[in-house]
Amino acid sequence: MTEPILALSDIAKSFGGVQALKGVSFDVRPGEVHALLGENGAGKSTLIKVIAGIHRPDAGEMRVAGDRVHFASPRDAAAAGVAVVHQELLLFPDLTVAENIFLGHAPRTRLGTIDWGRMRAEARRLLDELDSPDLDVDRRIGSLSVANRQRVEIAKALSQNARVLVMDEPTAALSDADARRLLDVVRRLRDRGVAIVYVSHRMAEIFALSNRVTVLRDGAYVGTRDTAAITEAGLVEMMVGRSIDQLFPKTDVPIGAPVLEVRGLSYRDVVTDISFTLHAGEILGIAGLVGSGRTETALTIFGITPATAGEILLDGKPVAITSPGQARDLGIAYVPEDRGQQGLVRPQTIRENLSLAILGRIARGGFIDTAREKSLAHDLFARFGVRARGIEQRVRQLSGGNQQKVVLAKWVATEPRVLIMDEPTRGIDVGAKAEIHALMSRLAGQGLAILMISSELPEVLGMSDRVLVMSGGRIVARFDRDGADPKVVGAAMTGSAGGEAAA
Amino acid sequence: QSAWTGGDDLPTNPLACDGTPAAVASKPYDGGSPTNAPDRKGKPLNVVDVPKLIGIGYFNATSKGIADAAAELGNVTAKTDGPTQANIDQQISFIDNYITSGVDGILFAANDPVAIAPVLKKALAAGINVVGYDANSQPDARQWFVNQAEFNGIAKAMIDSLAKESGEDASFAIVTSTFTTPNQARWIAEMGAYAAKCHPNLKWLETVEAQEDNVLSFNQATTLINKYGDELKGILGMTSVATPASAEAVTQAGKCGSIAVVGLATPNAMKPYVEKDCVKSVVLWNPVDLGYAAMYVLRAVADGTLEPGATSVKAGKLGELQVINGSEILLGAPFVFTKENIGNFDF
Amino acid sequence: MSAAAAPVPARSSALRRLVSGYGQELIILAAIVALMIVVGLYNPRFMSQSNLTSIFAGNAYIAVAAIGMSMVIISGNIDVAVGSLIGVLAVLSGTLAVGGYPIWVAWAAPVVVGILVNAGVGALVAYARIPSIVVTLGMLSILKGGLISVTAGAWITGLPEGYAIAQARLFGVPAPVWFMVVLTIAAAWWMRNSGFGRTIYAIGGNPEAARASGIRIERSIVAVFAIHGFFVGIAAVLFATQLQVIQSTVPPNLELTVITASVVGGVSILGGTGTVIGSTLAAILFAAIGSSLIFLNVSAYWLRAVQGLLILATVLADMARRHRIR
């Protein structure tokens, strides 16, 4: 068996009070994919940041190809041949795709200046490798969707043709189709002999891809297994320390009266002629590829980008929604897809974030009723099982999944009648995912009308009463629960078949 | 034509063209007086001088004069302190602080005659002797004001030299500091009146602002030269910053001789141009003397030798100085520096 | 892939990239040309060689300072002490010149000192984590007060022959213009094509990401300020050698002029975008505006109001353009 190219032993790391990692040992060999698994807040990203030279471990040692290393900065890590795709994307909004990919190691001319021609060509090649021929290398990152930024981030890591490639939830932002393409890329790299550390909450990927899997729980090392030798149930057991009842527990609740009705809704050229009706107690799923305009649709209903045509009716009464505040007061809540940017005020505390959308309600005559605010925050904190020091911890310091829980909690706190969720379980561990799904159906059970945008087909199919499929800003197909099976929906998404299919 | 831009709207009093001094109607003392000031006769004085701003040649000169006088008088300690920009608010704060610190006398050159009045009155109320120089305040806010030269006197000197150097029908422009600076505004107004009266054919083109900034002054003057070409025959510099800068502009434009530069300025800054014959005459009282006189007047007031109603005061090497309109002391006629005498001055 | 992506390839036509990449520069250039034509027709002397000279040469030092300022702003920082530093360095230069030192020393010293001082500022920003506006606000007072305490505001006169580099000419073109043009082009080229140039943009765009991509942020910040110091030094020499005398006070509001030139020139105050060409053009535009208003006989009382309006107009034009790009 080949020597590990990267080996860590007894790594420990704590932040102030939080012991994020303790006694973690981990190694990865050339030509293998080593999956890293654990609940939200288990310490995966922290471990990766240690490998990337962003955090210095408090204890433990790290070896690359057998020799002891100390990464004082990401620079050292890169020099040692370690490339990282981080969970929260680290890109430069005002630089072009090509520049982002090659920042710091751009191809040079003989004069030692940047060779723009070659840089753009190289970027082109890398993106084609990722099957994104449509992504323009001269486009500003700022104007790209989450998914495309993810692609750029990966291309960036590939561009350093590293010996060790670390990927922290690379497929979180990708639709299944895109995810599958990415997996092919990863396999190709593996076969080239690159050692790959792969973090994901998607069990399917773990089994499809990895040779070995290491599980963390609450920052502690639980164990390493050969993927071949363990079952999904077993892994979940290791992760959460208990077994989880099945996912997607959509309990059938009586569908009530129409709550939200949308007729011929359009926004510029990104959303065209969207019509649907959402009933109380119903979960309406929207499937589609990246760029299909699902988020834009949500933004339009929520008043961020007010509709340029069509009408919106609440309880049959037409309403003109021109601002999020208005939408909120009408009982519409939107859990955005970009958690860090749109969902949370990361420098502020959990409590402050939880009360941001209900300032009006927790304030008496403009004055914030702090007692009320605190109790509210404590309730939500408990109800959503957020893993953190307490409601006064800064959201910035929470793990991805826990951040998502805070966003959810914040919007549920507004007691909405219509809840729009954009990628509600993106980057969330199986346990939390189950909790959130359970919560969704509980809310639906209480008569809440839920519009769920998800790029994860199983989720859409599992949770939805009905499914809309969008492509190019239009609704291209509608299915009801029974009519919706992965094949036809997938086909409709890619537009290859289906069209206005069943129902 | 209408009043020149930059002049104020106070009544003007142009002198006679032939220079026969205007009959000065003697006015009763209209200055203020400190309330129960201690007897300072012959006692050591602690004096502060707060000019409009520090860090420009002109007030360095006045401050030098004050220091000289203080040294001559012996038992006076004088120091100059003030804002770095001609800013009334800061000047008030400075004076206020010195009132608190308990000086015996305050010398000032006001950025604004009215705005500075309240704090000066406060000083008088605190029994401090207050004497102004260069830029006056409301009379009742101080005891005496040492007047370097009457506004109409300066105006006459400037306009006469301009007409002499560039011709009776010359077109000319003015470079001033800012339109809100009281002295400059007064001079411009008086010049307008005097020109209308004695040199009706002089053609005023325009007035430009240039702060107390010599590069800006240079650029403004250059722009004027470019704009009017040969039509421009003269430039009047209203400040010790604007005048040398204008001279420089004329020099660099190669217009020496064809554009006359007349203005208020300190000799040192003007020497290069006067020696190069680019500037024939610089109008200015001697600011060192101005400060010197102010210091002597303050001493005299403190000693009680200069009392309301006095008609003259002794000012060391300057001899007897006349008291004019009520509570002002006239330094004398403005001084005209020329190639011959400018070498003898260093300030 | 999706419809959203369809228009993408079309977007990368060379012209498109020029417009979106140098839009603001083009707008300002157009503004300058328009201004010249209009005022030139109104009063031909405006276009006279001597007037153009005074517009360009007389304000070159602002443009040169704006180059460094732009880099600082692009890196996500700002320098409000630039005016005071120019004042101090100018006096330093003059003092050395009259102090009998060789003229090249009088020219080089400000540049060196400028680099050192601003490197210090950069160090405080980068290593002590003090926001640049705080450090430079402090420097502003320190330099301003210090200058007066030291010089007591005494003017520097009797400068030696051959010192006045700003009054020299090469092929009939004033030296300051040469400095302005050459430095701008060099800086622009360097900003676009050198690794470090891009680093500056990266740091301004997303420091966290820059660190994660292995950029040594601290050193880079110090370097940016040091380079800024270099340009400030040159600006100071041009400033000092314009006239026969040097005023020992800091030029009033110069920092605002320089910053305005940079930001109106298209440098995003949020960091990460902009070019030094824009700032130089903006500096020229403002000089031209200032001069043209006199030529157009705008009432001296209303001059600054009109100036303000024009600045606002330029800014709004830029914003309108950006929204169209979006």
Add this chain to the structure above:
Amino acid sequence: MTAALRPFLRHEAILFVLLVAALFVLAGQSDRFFTIANLLNQGRLMTEIGLVALAMTFVIVTGGIDLSVGSILGLCAILLGVFWQNLGLPLPLAMGLAVLVGGVAGLVNGLIITRFRVPPLIATLATLALYRGLAEGISQARSVRGYPDWFFVLGQGDLAGVPTQLWILGLLTLVAGVVLGMTAFGRATYAIGANETAARFSGVPVDRVKIAIYTASGLVAGLAAVIFVSRVSTTRSDMGTGVELDVITAVVLGGTSIFGGRGTIIGTAIGLVLIQALKNGLALAGVKGDGTIVVIGLVLILAILASNLFSREDG
């Protein structure tokens, strides 16, 4: 107080210690420094800056800045005179209108910033020139004088032994402190400064809040103008020149982050007092004006440096 503020309360603690130390040292330098009379008088002198600094704290907490306050002050001062003398309006009305104009000027800033999405620094840099220009144009460099005596009560008079304007400053400081620290509006202000997008996505009326804040900034500048005119009993178009830098210095010295999202009124207040104490105390101790500026510059840098060293974690 909310947790987001805790580290900055720490900054304020440091600053407060610094202030106390400064007071002791200065009191040691001159026995005329630590007297009620002098301290009250200093209050009078710092009122205009103080008022503007209160609003500026809000502005900077939203991540913005307002460089035009000095010019607004000048404009309002001029208009006070014009309304009263040239238009012959009753003085109280003229005062009201002057303050109102300040509000309008601020509103314009707010609109440029929110509607046209112009970065605050650029927008107010432009209006800095514009408003000053208007002041000069309208005044034609004439100053208005000769106000009735009752008018001077505001700027030169006392109320219960305390300078009249100090009451106003105290009152508004209290109001500002409460609004920023305890109300929904204040919370929205912090949220906007920390992450504007998230605030918008949470239904916070971002643009309205910003416009309100810039308008307020203009209003207090107008109020400061009236008080200033009453203190110096005349109007000039160059009033308030350079005020913006003094104000910003006080605010950042007070621990408000120039990047937005953090800061308190208490901090600003301490920053103000510290600066004024230095100006006055050093003068009494015989330090000249230029020396004083140097010290203030050093204090600013060192204070922020100190608090950085103490609160690294929360960076």
